[in-house]
Amino acid sequence: MATLHNKFGAIIQDGIVEGQRFALSSDLWRYASTSTHCDLLITMKFSDDDVENKTSVMWLVQQMREHEPNLRIEVRFHRLNSCYAIYLTADYKSLLKGAELCHIKKAIKSKFGGGMRDFSFEEAQFFAGVEGKNTFLSPMERTIIVKQMVDMMRAGKGGLSLKLPRRTITFTEGIAIVPRLISMNVVQNVSALHNTEYLKHLQQKWVASLGEQPIDQVKDYFGTEIAMYFAWLGHMTTALWFPSLLGILMWFLGGFKYKNNPGDKQDLYQLISDICFVLFAFFNCIWSTIYLEWWKRVQAELAFKWGTYDATQDSYLQDPRPAFAGDYLAPNPVSGRMEPFYPAWKHTVVRYVITYPITCLCVVGMFVAMLAIFTVQDLADFYFGESFFFHWICYLPMIVYALMIVISDKIYRRLALVLNDWENYRTDDEYEDFLITKIVLFQFVTAFGSLFYIAFVLRDMKRLQETLATLLITRQVTQNIMETVVPFMIEKLKLSSLTYKMTRSMSDGTLRRHVENVRNKRQSSVEQEEEMSPKRSPIGSFFSLGSPTEGELRERKKHDDGKLETNDMKQLRTLSSIFREDFSLKTERLPLPEFKPSNDSNPELTQAELESVMSVYARPLDDFLEMFIQFGYVLLFSPAFPLAAVCALINNLIEIRVDAFKLCNTVQRPFGRRVKDIGAWQKAMELLGILGVIVNCALIGQSGLVQRIWPDLSWGGQILIVVVLEHVILASKMIIDILVPDVPHWVRIETAKQEHFRREAFKRESRLLSHTQTPSSDQLQSSNNQQEPTTPDAASRFNRLDQINRSKRRSITPMVRLSSFTRKPRNEDNCID
Template identity: 25%
Template structure:
C-alpha cells in the first residue's frame, strides 16, 4: 500500500517477544544479532521496550516479500489467465489483490516466516550468543530463530494489526449498524484471509436468507387460519425445507464466485485434498518402504497398499465407535435426568436456571470430549491436515449434536407435549445465545484485563512503589496482552472459527429440526445473527490479536454437516406432525398420517433433486475457467512448437551446411 506521497507505507505486520534486558548490552548479544540479521535481509525492525518484555516489530518492503515469494515458488494468477510461479522481474504480469497489494495476507505471512526462519549461520563456524550473562552456541547451518526459540529467548511471534486498515474496518463493518447484513467482504478477505472472509460471507448470506422463513414463521405463529389451521404447519414445513435446500445450493454458487473474484484456484486432487496457491496441501502418508518399492512387484505392492488403507479406516472407525459409546454410556443418563427434572419443575424461573446450569455442564463436557477427540485423531492415519481437521469437526459436532438434542427428543417422543417442547426451545435458544454472546465478548476482554493487571502489579513490585498508575503506552504490548483467536478444543487443527461455525450449525439444527413446533424461532435466529455479525467483528478487531492466516477456500466439513441437518429436519418435522395429528396416540396410518409420510419421501427426493438442478457454479465462472484453460493450452502448444522447431533446426542446420559445401566443390 502506498502513502500519500507515492512512497510505500511501512507496516509492521509481525512482532516477536524477547526478554527485557537486565544487564547492559554486551558483545554477541543474541537479540542484537537477530536485529542485525533481520536488517541484512532487508526488513525494517523497530524495538519497543514494554513493562516486562521487549518487542521487535518487523516490516518487509514489497520487493523483499517478492523475492521470498519467488524462493518459495508461490504460484499466482497472471493476466493471461494461468497460474505461474512468481518472479519479481515480471511482477506486473500478476493480478493484484482487491486491496491493491501484490500478495494476500496468507502469502505475506508465509513470506515473513520464510524470511525470519531462513536466517541461518552461513559463516562455516559456530557463533557464541549471549543474553544477560548466559551463553549458548549457534551452530553452522542452524536457523537462528529456531535456536532462540529453543533457548527461550523468543517467547512468541504473532501478527500485528494494521491500525489504518483496522480503523477502516471498524467504521465500515463493526460499527456500521445501518447495514444489517451487508459487509465489506473484500476488505475482510484482504485483512484476515480467505477462511475468515468465506465464513463472514456465509454468515451474511445465511442471515439475509433467514428473512423469508422468519416472516413466514411469524405469520404462522401469530395468525389464526381458522379451518385451514391444520394446513399451516405442513405448508411451513415444506417451505422451510425447500428454502434450506436452495440456500445451500446458492451458497455453493456464491462461494465459487468469491473464489473467482479473489483469484483463488481450488483444485481437487486424487486424494481429495486441495491445492491452494500452488501449494500441495495433502500427500498420502504411506510408509517410505512402500514408496521406495513402488513399481517393483505390482501384485505385492497393491496388496500392501490395500492393507495399509484398510488399517487406516479401521482405526478411524474404532475412534468413532469410542466417541459414540462414550456419549451413550456417560452422557445419555445425564441428558435424560435433566429432561425428566425439567418436566417435574413447575416454576419457569427455576427452569431457566436449570437450563443455564445444564448448558454450562454441557460446555465443559464437550470441551473435554473435544480434547479427547484431538488425541484420538493424532493416533489415526489421515491423508492430510485437512482430513484431520474434518475428522475433528465431525467428532466434536457429534458430541454437541447428541448433547443438545437428546433432551429435546425425549420431550417429543415420550411426553408428546407441544407446549412443553416449545417452552424448552425458547429457553434453549435464549440462554444459548446469551451464553455464546457472553463467551465471545466478555471472556476475551476479561483475559486481556487480567493480563494487564498482572503486568502492572509485577512492575510495581519490581519498582517497589505501591502508588501511582502504570500506563501501557505501546500498541504492540497491548496486542501482546490480548488473547489469540483460538478454538476452545485447542489450536492444533482449528482456530476460533471452529466455535463460531459450531454455534451457527447448532442454531440451524435447532430451528430446522423443530420448525413445526416453534416457527417463530427463525425470527429469533435472524435477530441473533445480525448481532452476531457485529459482535464477532468487534471481537476480531478490538479484543483479540490479529488471527493467523489459514488457507481455506470453502467452509469445509461444515457444509456437509448443514446438509445432514436438512435431512434430519425432514425426518424430525415429519415425526412432529405425526405427534400433532395423532392426538389419540394410537399411531394409526390414517389418511392424514399417510400424507405426512408421503410428504417426507417427496421432500427427500426434492432435496437431492435440487442439488442436481441448481448448478454449483455461475455460468460466468465456468466460462472464465474454460477461457483460462484454453489460453494456457494455446500458450503451452506454441511454446512446445517453438522448442520442437528450434531443436529440428539445430539438427538439420549442420546437414544443410555440409550439403552447401559439397555443392561448392
C-alpha cells in the same frame, strides 16, 4: 477502637491511592506508540531465569540465520510482560520465492493469457504488477509467506538440542523447530501485527455500520477463510428473512395451538394450526435446500473472484503442517522433497482403536447422562411440584444439566484436540475436517438431545415449543456476551494490570509526568500524521504498519510521481533493480543480543507489546459451530416454534458486528488461509438438511395431526403416510439439487476462457522455442546479416526468446536444504536475478 478506626481509614486511603495509580498507568497502553514495520512477530515465553531467556532467544535466532539467512531479524525486550520478542522481515526476492511455495495465485499479464495462476518465481515477469514490490503482495500474503518460512524450519540430520539451565529440549530429525518450542513453553506465540490505520477504517465500514459488509476489504486484511465465513454468515442472514416473515404470518394466523392428546375433538382453530404446521414444515425443508444450493453458487463466485476457485490440491502437493510428526524423513512421492513420513497403518490403528471408541463413549455417555437428569427432573416434579417449601428442588436438575453442558463442552474440546493430535494428520485440511467431525457429534447431543427427548419420548409439543424458545434465546444472548463483552473487559483489565505492575517502582509524581509526556507525544504524532497526509485514504496506507517514517514518505512520493510515468518508462525498471533496493530504508535495529535495557525508568509501550498478550484467534471454528447449531434449531424444530427464524435473524444481524468487533479489538490478527469454500461445514449443513426432512415429518406424525384428520386410520397407516411425505420431500430436495448447478454458468465460461488462453499462449511460446532450437539456413543467414532487431515487435520477440532459452532455477524449501537431501549442482543463473 480509635487505633482500629485509623488502620481501617489508612487501608481505604491506600486503596484509593493505588486505584488512582492503576487508572493512571492504564493510559500507557491507551497511548501506545505504533510499531515499526515487520512481517512476523515471535514472542518468547517469560521465565524467572534470565539466563534461560537469553539462551533460548539467541539459540532460536541462530537457527533462523542458518535456515533463512535472508530474513532480517530484530530482537526487542517487551517491558509489558518482561520477555523477548523477535521481529522478522523478508526481502522482496525471498517473498517471491515463498509465494511459489505457498501457492499464492496472482494475475497473469493479458499478453500471456490473463487470468489467475499459482505464482512461479522463475516466471515472475509474466505476472501483472510484479514490479511493484509494495503492492504486488498484500500484508496478509507477506505474513503467510514468512510464517511458512518459519514453520518449515526443521531439524536436520542428527537432530538438534537446546540446552537450558534447567532442562534440555531435543529435536529429532525432521521435526519443526518453532512448533516444538511452543509445545515446550519456550515460545509463547507467533503472530501478525495489526495495521492500526487500515483497521480503524475497516471498523468504521464494518463494525459501526449497518450496511453491506465490505467483504473484499475483509478478505484483503484477514484472508479468504475469514472473509468466506462472514460472506456465509451474511448469506444465511439474508436467507432467514423468508422463514421469518412466514413464521410471523403463521404465528398470528394459526397460533400453533397444540393438543397433547390426539384424541381430543377437532375444531376449526386446531385445524388451521395443523395446516400451518404442515405447511411450515414442508417450507422449511424446501427452503433449506434452496439456501444450500444458492450458497454453493455464491461461494463459487467468490472463490473465482478471489482466485481460490481451484485452490483444492491433492494432499501430496501440500506441505505438511508444522505439527505433523513423522517417524523418519522420506521423499515426497510427487515432488521428491524430503519430508516427515508417518505410516498409514498407524493412522488406522489410532483412529479405530483409540479415537473412535473414545468419541463414541463420550457421545453415548453424554446422552445417557441427559436421560438420567430428565428422569430425575420428572421425579422432582412429581414429588415436589406442589410443595411450598421444597418446590426449589424442581429447578436443581436443570441447573445441573446446564452446568454439565458447559463443563463437558470444555473437557471434550480439549479431549478432541488431544485425539486429533494423536491421529497425526499430515495436512491442515485433514486435521480440521476430522476435528470438526468430533466436535459436531458431541455438540449435536448437547444442543439437540433435550429437544429430541421432549418431542419423541415425552411427546409434549407445548413443552417442546417452550424449551426451544428458551434454548435459542438464552444461548444466543449468553454466547454474544461471553464472546465479546467478557473477553474485551478481561483483555483491558489484563493490560491495565500489566502496566500497573510495570510502573510499581515509579513514584507518584514521576508516573504522572511520564504519562503526561507519553500522552502529549502520542497526540502530537497523530496531529503530524494528519497534517502530512490530510487527503490520504486509509486504503492507501494498507501496505505500511504504524506511523509513516521518512523513508516511507519518500516511497509514497515516488509512488505518486510514478503515476506520471509512461508505460514504456515503467517497463525499464527490472526486477533485478527492485531486488537491489530491498532494505535500503533501514529502521531502528537493536543489537544482538539485545537484553533487558538498563534504563527502564520511563517505559513506553508499543503496539506489538499490546498485541503479543492478546488471545489467539486461530480459525473461525467456534463461529461456524455456533451458526451450525442455530441453523439446526431453525430447521429441525421451528414448526413447533415458528418465531425461531425471527430470533435467529435478529441474532445474526448482531452476530456479524459482534464477530467483527472481536476480530478487530480483542484478539491477535489471525493468519489468513486460502480456501475455496466453507469446507467440512458444507457437508455438515447438507446432512443436517436431510435430517431436517426426517425430523419434520416425524413431528407431523408425532403431533397427532394425522390421527385428527383421519381418526379411523390405523397406526401402520399413519406411519405410511408420514414415510410417503418424507420421500416426497426428499425427492423434491434431490430434484432441486440436480436442476440447480453448483457453479454459475458465467464462472464456468470464464474458467474455460482462461484455460483456452493459457493453451494458446503455450502454443505460441512452444512454436517460438521450436523455431529457435531448429533454425533454417535462411534464418541463420539472416541472423548473420542482422545484428539486432529493427522493429519493436521483433525486439520484444527476441527478448522473450532470450528469456525462454535461459535455464531456470526452482526455489526450494528449507527442508530441501537438509544435509540428508542432495541435489545436483547447477551453475546457471535465474532469469530475473
